[in-house]
Amino acid sequence: MTARDLAGWAAALATxxxxxxxxxYLDAYGLGLxxxxxxxxxxxxxxxxxxxxxxxVSLATVAFFGIGAYTVAVLSETLPYPLVxxxxxxxxxxxxxxxxxxxxxxxxxxxxxxxxxxxxxxRQLVTWYEVNVTGTLGRYIFLDLGSExxxxxxLALGATTILLAWWIGRSRIGLALRVIGDDxxxxxxxxxxxxxxxxxxxxxxxxxxxxxGAIQAPRWTYVEPAIVFNPTISFLTLIxxxxxxxxxxxxxxxxxxxxxxxxxxxxxxxxxxxxxILGLLFIAIVFVLPKGIVAFAEKQWxxxxxxxAP
Amino acid sequence: MLxxxxxxxxxxxxxxxxxxMGLTLQYGIARIxxxxxxxxIVTASFLAFALYSGAGINPVVGLAIAVPAGFAFGYVVYxxxxxxxxxxxxxxxxxxxxxxxxxxxxxxVIQGTLFxxxxxxxxxxxxxxxxVTILGTNIAANRLLAFALAVLIGxxxxxxxxxxxxxxxxxAVGVSPAAASLVGIDVNRQARFAFALGSALAAAGGVAIxxxxxxxxxxxxxxxxxxxxVVIMGGVGNVLGALSAGLxxxxxxxxxxxxxxxxxxxxxxxxxFLAILLWRPSGLFGRASR
Amino acid sequence: xxxLLELSxxxxxxxxxxxxxxxxxxxxxxxxxxxxxxxxxxxxTVLNMVSGLLPASQGKISLRGEPLxxxxxxxxxxxxxxxxxxxxxxxxxxxxxxxxxAALAFGRRRLWGEAxxxxxxxxxxxxxxxxxxxETAEQLTYIDQKRMELARALAAEPELLLLDEWLAGLNPTExxxxxxxxxxxxxxxxTVLLVEHVMDAVRALCGRCVVMNAGxxxxxxxxxxxxxxxEVVRAYLGADHA
Numbered sequence: 001m002t003a004r005d006l007a008g009w010a011a012a013l014a015t016x017x018x019x020x021x022x023x024x025y026l027d028a029y030g031l032g033l034x035x036x037x038x039x040x041x042x043x044x045x046x047x048x049x050x051x052x053x054x055x056x057v058s059l060a061t062v063a064f065f066g067i068g069a070y071t072v073a074v075l076s077e078t079l080p081y082p083l084v085x086x087x088x089x090x091x092x093x094x095x096x097x098x099x100x101x102x103x104x105x106x107x108x109x110x111x112x113x114x115x116x117x118x119x120x121x122x123r124q125l126v127t128w129y130e131v132n133v134t135g136t137l138g139r140y141i142f143l144d145l146g147s148e149x150x151x152x153x154x155l156a157l158g159a160t161t162i163l164l165a166w167w168i169g170r171s172r173i174g175l176a177l178r179v180i181g182d183d184x185x186x187x188x189x190x191x192x193x194x195x196x197x198x199x200x201x202x203x204x205x206x207x208x209x210x211x212x213g214a215i216q217a218p219r220w221t222y223v224e225p226a227i228v229f230n231p232t233i234s235f236l237t238l239i240x241x242x243x244x245x246x247x248x249x250x251x252x253x254x255x256x257x258x259x260x261x262x263x264x265x266x267x268x269x270x271x272x273x274x275x276x277i278l279g280l281l282f283i284a285i286v287f288v289l290p291k292g293i294v295a296f297a298e299k300q301w302x303x304x305x306x307x308x309a310p
Numbered sequence: 311m312l313x314x315x316x317x318x319x320x321x322x323x324x325x326x327x328x329x330x331m332g333l334t335l336q337y338g339i340a341r342i343x344x345x346x347x348x349x350x351i352v353t354a355s356f357l358a359f360a361l362y363s364g365a366g367i368n369p370v371v372g373l374a375i376a377v378p379a380g381f382a383f384g385y386v387v388y389x390x391x392x393x394x395x396x397x398x399x400x401x402x403x404x405x406x407x408x409x410x411x412x413x414x415x416x417x418x419v420i421q422g423t424l425f426x427x428x429x430x431x432x433x434x435x436x437x438x439x440x441x442v443t444i445l446g447t448n449i450a451a452n453r454l455l456a457f458a459l460a461v462l463i464g465x466x467x468x469x470x471x472x473x474x475x476x477x478x479x480x481x482a483v484g485v486s487p488a489a490a491s492l493v494g495i496d497v498n499r500q501a502r503f504a505f506a507l508g509s510a511l512a513a514a515g516g517v518a519i520x521x522x523x524x525x526x527x528x529x530x531x532x533x534x535x536x537x538x539x540v541v542i543m544g545g546v547g548n549v550l551g552a553l554s555a556g557l558x559x560x561x562x563x564x565x566x567x568x569x570x571x572x573x574x575x576x577x578x579x580x581x582x583f584l585a586i587l588l589w590r591p592s593g594l595f596g597r598a599s600r
Numbered sequence: 601x602x603x604l605l606e607l608s609x610x611x612x613x614x615x616x617x618x619x620x621x622x623x624x625x626x627x628x629x630x631x632x633x634x635x636x637x638x639x640x641x642x643x644x645t646v647l648n649m650v651s652g653l654l655p656a657s658q659g660k661i662s663l664r665g666e667p668l669x670x671x672x673x674x675x676x677x678x679x680x681x682x683x684x685x686x687x688x689x690x691x692x693x694x695x696x697x698x699x700x701x702a703a704l705a706f707g708r709r710r711l712w713g714e715a716x717x718x719x720x721x722x723x724x725x726x727x728x729x730x731x732x733x734x735e736t737a738e739q740l741t742y743i744d745q746k747r748m749e750l751a752r753a754l755a756a757e758p759e760l761l762l763l764d765e766w767l768a769g770l771n772p773t774e775x776x777x778x779x780x781x782x783x784x785x786x787x788x789x790x791t792v793l794l795v796e797h798v799m800d801a802v803r804a805l806c807g808r809c810v811v812m813n814a815g816x817x818x819x820x821x822x823x824x825x826x827x828x829x830x831e832v833v834r835a836y837l838g839a840d841h842a
Contacts, residue, residue, distance in 0.1 A: 055403070057410055102584055106591050109343055109406055110542070114583070116345060117535035121580050128573035172705050172712055179702045182691040188673035189651060189683060191706040191756075231531065235418060242411070272426050279418030286411045287394065 016159055023148035031147050033264065035219070038154035039212055040260050043233075044240040044252035045161045046208035049168070050201040052246030053177035056108045060099070060115035061237045063122050064092050064206045066229040068213025070126060073139040073223040081143065085214050092210025093203055095122075100199040123229035130225070138224035145218045153215045161208050165249055173197060232275065236263065239282045245292020254294060313447045315568045316561065321453040323560020324460035325518045329533070330540035330552040331464055332511025336384075338547025339484040339504035342392050343406055345413040348533030349420040350509055354380060354516025355525045356428055362435050369437055369521050373459065376513040384509025388502045391416070396501070417530060424527035434524040456518040463514050467507075468549055480504055484547045532576065539583045545593025555594060602664070604629045604791050605650070605760055610659035612645050619645045621815035622659070627760075632782070632792045634802045634823065637812035638836055643795040644686055646812070647762045650793070651683045652676040663760065678708055682758035684749045684766045686795075690737045697733040699748055700724060700755050707756040723751040727781065743774060754785070761785065763794040767801045779804050799827070811835065 022034050043061060051058050071088035079087065099118065103111040130137045168174045176197045179187045187194055217223060236259070244255025267274050289296055329351055336344050354376045361367040361375065391412055399405035438455060441448040471477035482490040483500040491497045519525065519533075540559050544551025559579065566578040586594070603626040612620040620642040627633050635643045648654040650661055652673035661668040668676050682703070691699050700720035704711040711719055724730050727747040732740065740748060746766060753761060767778050779801050786792060786805065796802050802809065802823060809826040811819040813835040819826045826832055 055407055057407060059414070102587050106587060108403065109410075110587060110591065112343070112410055113535075113538045113542070114587070116538075117531065117576075117580065120531055120535070121576055124573065124576050128571065128577075131573070132571065175698070175702060175705055178694060178698075179691055182693055183689055185653060185673075185685075186689050186691060186702070189653075189677050190702045190752075191674050191677040191708070193672075193674050235414070238411075238414070273422065275418045275422030275425070277422075279415045279420075279422060282415035282418065283391070283412055286408060286415060290408070 016155070019155055020152065023151060028147065031151060033261070035147065035151050035154060035216070036264070037257055037260050038151060038158050039216055040236065040240060040256040041253050042154060042158040042161050042212050043209060043237040044244070044256045045158070045165055046205045046212070047237050048241045048246040048252045049161070049165050049208075050198075050205035051241070052251075053174075053181050054108075054198055054201065055181065056104075056111050056198070056202075057238070058115045058202070058205075059112060059234050059238070060118045060206075061209055061234040062229055062231055063115070063119040063234075064095070064209040065213035065233055066119060066122065066225070067092050067095060068210035068215075069217035069220070069223060069228040070213075070225070071210075072143075072214045072217040073141050073228075076141050076143050076218075081145075085211065088210055088214040089207050092207050096203045096206035097199070100202045104198045104202065105195050119229050119231060119234065123225045126225045126229075138222060140222055141218050141220065143218045147219075150215060150219060154212065157208065157211055157215065162249070162253070164204070164208075168201075169249060173200070177201065232278075235278065235282070236260075239278070239285060241292075242282075243285050243289065243292060245294035245296075248292065248294040251292050251294045255292065311568065313445050314449070315564050317444065317447065317449050318453070318568075319561035319564030320557060321449075321457040321522070321560070322564055323557035324457045324464070325515055325556075326536060326540055326560050327553040327556025328460040328464045328518065329512055329515035330537045330544065330556045331467065331549055332508040332515065333537040334508075334541045334544070334547055334549060334552045335504045335511070336508035337541060339480060340388065340392070340501040340508070341396075341402065341405060341487075342388070342409045342501075342505060343413070344505075344508070345410060345534055346416040346420055346530070347413075347508075347512055347537055348535070349417050349424075349530035350380060350383065350512040351516040351519065351533045351537075352525055352527065352530045353420060353424065354513035355520035355529075356424060356433065356527075357513075358517040358520040359428075359433055359435050362437060369517055370455070370459075373514060373517045376517045377510050380513025380516075381506045381510035383513075384506035385502060387416070387509070388505040392505065393498070393502070396498075417534075421527055421530060428527060430527060432524045432526050435520070437521055450522060452521040456521050459514070459518055463511070464553060467511070468553065471549055535576075536579060539579055539586075542591075543582065543586050543594050545595050548593060548595055551593055551595040602629060603627065604631075604664060605793065606660075606662045606665075607646070607650075608660045610646065610649060610661060611657050612642070612649060612654060613657045618815055620649070623812065623815075623817050624659075625810050625817060625820055627791060627793060629759075629791055630786070630789050631808060632786045632794070632806050634806035634809040635793060635795045635812065636797075636802065636809050636826075636832075637818075640814075641812040641835075642815040643812055644764055647683065647764050647793070647795060650676075650760075651681055651762055674706075677756065680708065680756075680759035681762065682707075682753040682756040682760075683762035684746070684753050684764055686764040688742065688745045688749050690740075690745050690748060692736070692738040694737055695734050696729060696737055696740065696748055697721065697724065699737050700751050703752045703755040709757065720751075720755060723755045724748075726754065727751045728777070743770060746770075750781070759791060761790055761792045763792060763796070765795055765797065767796060767798045775801065803827075 023031055026034060047058060047061055068088045071091055072084055075084045075087060099114060103114045127137065176192045179190060179192060180194055180197060184194055213228065220227060240255040240259045241252045243259060244253065245251030266277055270277060333347050336342050357376050358369045358372040361372040362369055392409060395408040395412060396405060399408060438452040440451050442451050442454060471481060479495050480500055482495060483497050487497045536559065540555045541552055544555035562578055562582060563575045566575050605627040608624045610620055610623045611618065623646060635646065637643050645654065649656045652671055656669050663679055663681065668679065691702060697717060697720050700723050701716045704716045704719055721730065721733060724733055727750050729744060729747050729751065737748060750766060767775060770778050775798065782792065782805055806823050808821065809823045810817055811826055811832045818835060819829045819832050
């Protein structure tokens with residue numbers, strides 16, 4: 001390990017420690033913001049883990065998020081909390097495998113379409129089940145978890161996700177992803193099992209997203225399908241990862257923090273025009289910064305000659 | 311009950327076939343994957359509603375307003391949003407991603423606008439809601455009218471696409487943009503036209519749907535999904551395939567709603583989609599176009 | 601002599617067009633075989649089926665008696681088949697050395713880290729790209745990209761190497777180097793099947809040639825015999841010259 005690596009690790013750990021102490025020096029509102037930021041940083045990083053290198057745009061973020069949240073709502077009174085999280089993660093994993101196995105062998109557009117409708121499908125199925133079988137639409141979550149407990153869990157999950165993304169970037173599977181991103185024919189001829197690599201990444205990303213939903217669920221107290229399967233969550237995650245740059249380790253984080261604060265401000269000041277402004281902002285990002293701010297900054301830094309990797 | 315289900319299914323399927331034809335024009339010919347397609351449909355439904363309940367203009371006349379408006383909307387969206395993306399795309403895949411992202415943003419803009427104007431409630435209006443007896447069963451006249459309109463517009467367009475020089479040029483762009491430009495077809499113009507025509511069909515479908523169904527500002531996603539599934543089931547770019555697949559989907563949905571549970575129609579739709587992906591990703595009617 | 605590669609009745613149909621029609625031949629271990637024929641005769645399609653890029657419509661391919669037919673390209677690569685492509689295929693956003701490491705990390709050898717890098721450097725040296733390891737692959741000239749592609753194929757230490765017009769477009773000096781390079785592989789016992797139009801190279805390298813025309817094999821034998829064959833000359837040059 002070089003001196004520079006050591007300094008990097010030290011800085012990362014110090015930042016993490018400072019963030020972990022946030023409940024000590026922040027009021028309830030500030031902590032609420034930090035929970036939101038930690039949640040979206042994790043969502044955007046997990047999204048980019050799969051969608052960045054493979055360029056398979058997943059629109060299913062809220063499907064997994066909702067699965068996590070709803071599992072907690074259903075099971076919180078019957079199982080101990082850690083076990084509830086485990087069950088949520090497993091359900092997320094199974095759904096991801098079903099979606100992945102049926103679409104990842106095909107052209108990317110099938111995957112996008114499938115994920116596009118997935119949240120709506122699961123929402124309708126859960127609603128149908130609740131109305132027809134259990135007869136209760138909407139559930140209360142009574143868990144003895146304070147804001148700071150939720151915050152610490154999200155912070156740990158976020159740090160783990162970034163660590164995972166960093167590790168993948170340096171590992172064999174990271175190289176496999178870059179090869180696949182460049183040329184799938186060459187990838188296959190190098191011996192890479194393309195479908196398996198994609199499936200593994202998609203499953204990992206989906207499990208993390210499911211856990212974010214599960215951990216955040218107790219914040220709501222009252223949960224119903226329309227709340228936890230709100231498509232805006234998919235949309236926000238996507239726009240954050242894109243703004244920062246889905247192909248850079250810190251890209252999703254750099255996109256998530258400013259955009260989350262902007263969204264908070266927008267929803268407080270323009271509650272009715274919120275989604276119009278978001279849509280326009282999103283279109284602007286697609287046009288002006290298609291590869292994200294990090295890649296854009298790198299390009300400016302290096303000058304026009306060295307174009308950043310796609 | 312069976313005859314009712316078949317008739318209702320055919321009516322619904324007719325509308326699906328009509329809108330799916332629009333989407334297959336946009337994706338198969340203009341090569342734009344438009345996730346805001348369903349929101350174009352819903353916008354037209356609201357337009358028909360506003361014209362009817364606000365100004366007393368009946369939906370058939372409303373169609374004459376909505377279809378050109380849909381065309382103009384598609385034309386503008388293509389020229390302003392899609393054309394720059396087409397120009398910068400390195401290959402088909404990057405255009406696909408860019409168009410998915412851009413239209414995903416557009417979806418939220420349209421949906422948000424509809425929320426602001428019409429609110430989040432389910433909306434419907436009563437027009438020609440009188441029973442007509444066919445084959446011993448009663449069906450609402452508005453459904454029959456919607457079906458007749460779908461057959462008229464869809465059938466007319468199908469004939470135009472397959473029997474005229476104009477239609478051949480358009481389809482040629484769908485088969486191979488590069489080769490089409492070699493024989494003197496202005497690919498950009500054809501793509502813009504196909505996209506606008508797709509929007510016009512979405513608008514026609516939206517007006518038809520509004521005559522017999524309730525809708526909300528958030529219905530767009532489901533309409534896009536259904537149209538996409540019909541397009542894939544029929545084979546991308548295959549107009550006749552889209553027509554047949556639309557009818558099949560309408561029948562399946564109605565049967566599930568009649569004999570199982572109306573809450574499970576989307577699940578049934580998805581099950582079909584899954585089966586198609588696993589079994590015949592190039593569509594029920596062959597012609598792999600990718 | 602045991603057959604390393606055996607094709608029997610290999611057929612590929614694209615819709616109504618039969619691009620490869622019942623092709624059968626064997627290649628013994630250590631042989632360098634030229635696959636010749638006019639443009640469109642189906643040579644590249646044969647290579648594509650062997651490497652798993654295209655599924656065969658009919659017929660069998662086996663490597664050391666093990667069937668390859670129906671396996672995906674990645675499984676075939678792991679069985680010891682490597683190739684270059686007619687239109688060179690590089691990984692543009694990766695560095696030159698990473699292009700080679702790609703074949704080491706996932707191939708049969710599963711090398712990673714420093715070991716993989718060193719091995720990749722050795723392969724780059726072999727093809728004359730030692731000094732360019734950390735450049736982006738995209739920045740290389742066409743010829744250097746071809747060299748890199750060969751280094752990538754060699755790094756896998758294949759039992760069977762498929763070269764698809766790898767020598768096309770080289771100038772006389774480069775051609776000399778290229779021929780020597782392929783020749784040295786053959787000396788080390790690598791079995792090579794090469795599709796080639798450069799006849800000097802074919803004469804220098806291949807002991808045996810298989811000639812295809814319109815999807816069928818029309819000749820199979822020692823290179824000098826095959827090149828003198830009337831039917832082969834007719835396929836290449838037209839009836840007037842035969």
